[in-house]
Amino acid sequence: SPRLLTEPVAEMDRLNDHSLNGYMENIAGSQFQDKVIDQVTQNSFVFFHAPWCAHCKSLEPVMQEVGRHYLEDPSFMLYRIDGTKNDVLHPGVKIVGYPTLYFFPAHGKFSPLEYDGERTLEAMITFIDAFKQEPQQQQQQEGSEGSVSDDEHKIGGNSVSEIVVDAAGEAEEVGRQQQKLAEQRLQQQLEEGKEQRALEVE
Template sequence: MKYFGVSPDLLPAVVLHETETDKKYILHRAEPKGIAPWLAKYDVGSLDPSFKSEEPPNSNDGAVKVIVASTFEALVTGSKANVLIEFYAPWCGHCKKFAPVMEKVGHKFASNDAVVIAKMDATANDVLDKRFIVKAYPTLYFYQAKTDKVILYDGDRSEMHLIGFVMKHSGKTVSHKEDL
């Protein structure tokens, strides 16, 4: 139930899982008379997949933007900006230690509209774009808007190295170069 995002208060539920695409379809509070029409929608391709997503934040003004599954396409892959995104788990010690570094990197690019520094809780949100493979925390990717390219960051997790990586792949500079 947890894997499919079905909470006990939404039972009974029917779940379809396409294992090749990992798409999930959930009929919450299922009633026998509603199952056949729901399956018919699936058969003709008019049923939207279900996914786990937190609510978007009311305010997203911080140096590190908060992404949730429902805003991922608009704020990352559908954006005209290059995006460095951290997939994290709130309970992860490495993520907690890394958070201040991401904040500093976010502040360096805060005045640059062509670069966004972001984070997403990958335990509370499904990662719907299969180019972003998250197997450990934190996992960092750079989305290059111009080319629609996804680049895994596997370098040193220092502020200086991350800024250099973002600059290299975005072709952009920070607002205070002397701070490097």
């Protein structure tokens, strides 16, 4: 398979140390997974640009203001990627021109939203605030689109056996069939949340 295009991480460190871009972090293609996708408590707004792009240059000050606006918000990061030097393999990201802006919600990293609204600070803040997810919402987001009840979320437990035993205790009163369904749902919930929980432990 062809090698992915990526700038050296050392070059990103140099850019971030010596630029006036304190409100926006430059990242390389090789850092995308770690900085954006794996951060399950962080919302990310990614600015894909090209050095020769005049529209990108005119958008820079607005992006800086966006970064400054959210500077004190630990659940939000603004990143800049040079799309001409870095490949980003993601099923939801399609770069057909520059600038391109994508918002990755904290718990929806595989369903990013392309921003195609007005390129003003006010419009971007309205968009980000509408879709930004707080870290404590993760429990609700782990289930399949709200189909998992609050009671099941409260069951907790760190292993399959703990969760299933608790579920079985509750389900005993309502019959074997419902117990089976509860266990299946919890097993699915555990599988979906396992990766995120492992990341939180780290």
